[in-house]
Amino acid sequence: MKKIIAADHIEKVYGHGGERRKVLNGVSVSINEGEFVSVMGPSGSGKSTLLFAVSGMDTVDSGKVFFDGRELSALQENELADLRRRRMGFVFQQPTLLKNMNLLDNIILPAMRDHRKNVKKITERARALMKKTGIEGLEKRDITQVSGGQLQRAGICRALLGSPQILFGDEPTGALNQEAAEGIMSLLAEINEAGTAVMLVTHDARIAAKTERILFMCDGQIVSEMQLPRFRGTELEARMERVVLRMRELGI
Numbered sequence: 282m283k284k285i286i287a288a289d290h291i292e293k294v295y296g297h298g299g300e301r302r303k304v305l306n307g308v309s310v311s312i313n314e315g316e317f318v319s320v321m322g323p324s325g326s327g328k329s330t331l332l333f334a335v336s337g338m339d340t341v342d343s344g345k346v347f348f349d350g351r352e353l354s355a356l357q358e359n360e361l362a363d364l365r366r367r368r369m370g371f372v373f374q375q376p377t378l379l380k381n382m383n384l385l386d387n388i389i390l391p392a393m394r395d396h397r398k399n400v401k402k403i404t405e406r407a408r409a410l411m412k413k414t415g416i417e418g419l420e421k422r423d424i425t426q427v428s429g430g431q432l433q434r435a436g437i438c439r440a441l442l443g444s445p446q447i448l449f450g451d452e453p454t455g456a457l458n459q460e461a462a463e464g465i466m467s468l469l470a471e472i473n474e475a476g477t478a479v480m481l482v483t484h485d486a487r488i489a490a491k492t493e494r495i496l497f498m499c500d501g502q503i504v505s506e507m508q509l510p511r512f513r514g515t516e517l518e519a520r521m522e523r524v525v526l527r528m529r530e531l532g533i
């Protein structure tokens with residue numbers, strides 16, 4: 282299986298002098314093409330920092346991160362930005378969409394930077410993604426006129442517009458009720474099934490149990506991993522129990 286992300290002994294330090302704190306402490310991890318991975322661990326264990334480091338959204342203080350064989354720190358800022366825009370997608374807990382701009386325009390806005398001449402094509406693709414993600418018909422709505430789940434679906438459409446090889450999610454279901462969260466998880470599973478790798482940070486064992494590999498973090502390190510068969514809609518409770526049990530064993 283081909284690796285799309287490979288992180289080799291990465292470290293991230295925040296603060297200065299006596300206040301210095303190693304938030305990533307020699308993490309090595311790889312993500313294969315098409316994998317569905319989640320990251321769990323206590324608050325402050327470094328989950329978001331890891332996601333930001335392996336996606337090139339933030340730099341590391343030592344170690345190396347490779348995306349599809351290219352070392353991120355060796356890239357020029359514009360090359361890195363280009364790589365992130367074209368080959369990675371990002372979804373956050375609160376999608377950063379703009380008020381006073383309708384949902385469709387919000388979705389296409391970042392892609393317009395690359396393809397000014399292709400407005401028609403981008404709009405068509407955005408509409409197709411809105412249909413696929415279940416928000417067809419909401420194109421003209423302002424972002425204040427849709428639910429949290431619909432907003433997150435719009436965020437996912439925006440992230441998918443460039444056909445990324447990997448979608449990174451930092452608590453993408455964290456602000457949603459359980460029903461909306463499950464809808465977003467089903468959507469992410471579908472996207473993953475179609476070939477896009479997904480890497481999610483979550484606090485929720487119910488969410489992690491639907492992924493195929495769980496990385497457990499504690500104090501800036503990956504302290505354990507769990508491989509699960511692809512989730513096919515059954516045995517969720519048993520999978521959750523395994524996750525919770527592992528966390529208990531790890532004391533996290």
Ligand SMILES: Nc1ncnc2c1ncn2[C@@H]1O[C@H](COP(=O)(O)OP(=O)(O)OP(=O)(O)O)[C@@H](O)[C@H]1O
Binds near residue numbers: 295296304324
């Ligand atoms: N920009 C920053 N400057 C200084 N410290 C930071 C910064 N970003 C994160 N930290 C610290 O690094 C540690 C790890 O943060 P991180 O957000 O990666 O943890 P997390 O596991 O994702 O936590 P949570 O589950 O609460 O979101 C925390 O102690 C946090 O306070």
